[in-house]
Amino acid sequence: xxxxxxxxxxxxxxxxxxxxxxxxxRFLPYRLSIVSNTVSQAIADDYQRRFDLGVTEWRVMAVLAxxxxxxxxxxxxxxxxxxxxxxxxxxxxxxxxxxxxAVHDGDRRRSVLNLTEAGWAIxxxxxxxxxxxxxxxxxxxxxxxxxxxxxxxxKLMPDHEPPP
Amino acid sequence: xxxxxxxxxxxxxxxxxxxxxxxxxRFLPYRLSIVSNTVSQAIADDYQRRFDLGVTEWRVMAVLAxxxxxxxxxxxxxxxxxxxxxxxxxxxxxxxxxxxxAVHDGDRRRSVLNLTEAGWAIxxxxxxxxxxxxxxxxxxxxxxxxxxxxxxxxKLMPDHEPPP
DNA sequence: TGCAAATGGTTTCATATGTAACTATAACGG
DNA sequence: CCGTTATAGTTACATATGAAACCATTTGCA
Numbered sequence: 008x009x010x011x012x013x014x015x016x017x018x019x020x021x022x023x024x025x026x027x028x029x030x031x032x033r034f035l036p037y038r039l040s041i042v043s044n045t046v047s048q049a050i051a052d053d054y055q056r057r058f059d060l061g062v063t064e065w066r067v068m069a070v071l072a073x074x075x076x077x078x079x080x081x082x083x084x085x086x087x088x089x090x091x092x093x094x095x096x097x098x099x100x101x102x103x104x105x106x107x108x109a110v111h112d113g114d115r116r117r118s119v120l121n122l123t124e125a126g127w128a129i130x131x132x133x134x135x136x137x138x139x140x141x142x143x144x145x146x147x148x149x150x151x152x153x154x155x156x157x158x159x160x161x162k163l164m165p166d167h168e169p170p171p
Numbered sequence: 172x173x174x175x176x177x178x179x180x181x182x183x184x185x186x187x188x189x190x191x192x193x194x195x196x197r198f199l200p201y202r203l204s205i206v207s208n209t210v211s212q213a214i215a216d217d218y219q220r221r222f223d224l225g226v227t228e229w230r231v232m233a234v235l236a237x238x239x240x241x242x243x244x245x246x247x248x249x250x251x252x253x254x255x256x257x258x259x260x261x262x263x264x265x266x267x268x269x270x271x272x273a274v275h276d277g278d279r280r281r282s283v284l285n286l287t288e289a290g291w292a293i294x295x296x297x298x299x300x301x302x303x304x305x306x307x308x309x310x311x312x313x314x315x316x317x318x319x320x321x322x323x324x325x326k327l328m329p330d331h332e333p334p335p
Numbered sequence: 336t337g338c339a340a341a342t343g344g345t346t347t348c349a350t351a352t353g354t355a356a357c358t359a360t361a362a363c364g365g
Numbered sequence: 366c367c368g369t370t371a372t373a374g375t376t377a378c379a380t381a382t383g384a385a386a387c388c389a390t391t392t393g394c395a
Contacts, residue, residue: 026291028236029298031250035305036210037230038324041251043207045329046200061351066201072192080373086195087205091353094375116360116373127190134193141199147326155319160202162311165209225381244343255383258345280343280390 050140054133059103063088063096065133071106071122072130078117105129214304218297223267227252227260229297235270235286236294242281269293 031037051062060068066086071077074085083093097120100106105126111117122130145153195201215226224232230250235241238249247257261284264270269290275281286294309317 026236026295027298028294029233029301030237031230031233034301035308035320035324036207036214036301038328039203039207040211041329042324042327043200043203046327047204050200063351066195069193069195072190073194078373089353090374091376092351094373095352098375114361114373118374130192131190134191137193137198137200144199144327148323152319152323152326155316156199156323159312159316159320159323160199160206162316163206163210163308164202165205227381242343253383254344255346256381258343259382262345278343278391282344 046140046144050137053136053140058129058133060129060133061096061099063092064100064105065137067093067096067100068105068122068126068130069134071120071126072134075121076119078111079120080117082120100126210304210308214301217300217304222293222297224293224297225260225263227256228264228269229301231257231260231264232269232286232290232294233298235284235290236298239285240283242275243284244281246284264290 047062051065054060054065055062063086066088067082070082070085074081077085079093079097080090082088082097083090086093088096097106097108097118101108103125104123107121107123109119109121111119148156211226215229218224218229219226227250230252231246234246234249238245241249243257243261244254246252246261247254250257252260261270261272261282265272267289268287271285271287273283273285275283312320
């Protein structure tokens with residue numbers, strides 16, 4: 008262990024002015040990002056290696072499992088990803104035979120996307136995993152806290168009203 | 172507006188089994204990541220362009236503002252970044268004359284890091300900005316919600332006890 | 336001592352991601 | 366109709382990020 012550890016004093020005795028440094032560990036956006044990244048990473052680790060499936064790809068699969076025949080743009084709306092990310096995720100998914108892509112009748116710019124059998128098979132393995140992780144996360148909170156967290160996230164969520 | 176929008180039914184009438192698709196917008200890790208990314212991005216936009224300063228660099232500056240003479244590894248601990256990210260951030264900061272790097276007496280592997288005058292000048296502009304953004308974020312919540320959020324994040328935070 | 340293992344830090348390489356430019360098709364206005 | 370503008374999606378480029386290999390130094394210990 009190293010000989011000296013300077014005391015955790017503030018403003019580094021540097022100059023006359025008060026520098027009011029930010030305390031990262033009490034800074035809300037910082038804490039949010041730590042928690043969020045830790046959680047996402049834990050979940051992703053479950054399927055990332057096993058299925059060679061990225062987070063973005065999984066999100067696309069998740070919406071296609073609920074809404075079939077979406078276009079790439081609609082997928083983007085529902086996943087809060089931008090269209091480039093969706094395009095790339097789809098390229099991999101189609102390539103891997105997990106999603107089928109057809110052309111929309113009457114608008115040949117649009118794709119019509121669906122999970123394939125292989126896609127469904129993966130979905131049906133990953134979805135329960137993800138839910139299990141979510142439960143593990145929530146298990147750290149008591150019921151009251153869980154309820155508050157839900158409400159708070161609703162309030163903080165940028166209004167991103169997907170079509171009903 | 173396009174002619175048809177398929178109803179939001181589940182499981183895509185695909186096969187006999189129940190597919191139990193994940194509802195992303197109710198999935199906690201997903202919502203967390205949306206909120207976190209939105210907030211971080213909003214803050215970063217403030218200084219990113221103005222000072223050509225990345226989020227990682229700002230975090231390094233923030234800890235150096237509170238603790239002078241840290242080594243890179245100590246910075247990494249306090250920012251929850253990995254050492255590669257810290258190394259890179261430091262390279263840019265030192266290059267830009269915002270952080271000074273010396274060699275530790277008695278352990279020549281270690282660096283001894285400090286903000287320079289230029290670094291302090293930037294810090295003193297960015298820190299209040301960041302705080303203002305945090306206040307804006309919290310303004311969306313009432314007092315009770317703010318308190319709960321703080322407690323909840325504490326509980327969800329991975330135990331990452333930096334040395335006192 | 337002296338040498339294996341550990342530590343601080345940087346570099347390398349493969350991937351991921353964001354922005355802007357681009358292609359193709361469709362919608363609109365005269 | 367025909368040119369302009371808008372939309373769906375992809376490509377290209379630049380930058381960011383993570384994992385592992387890598388150097389230098391220090392520590393531990395026989």
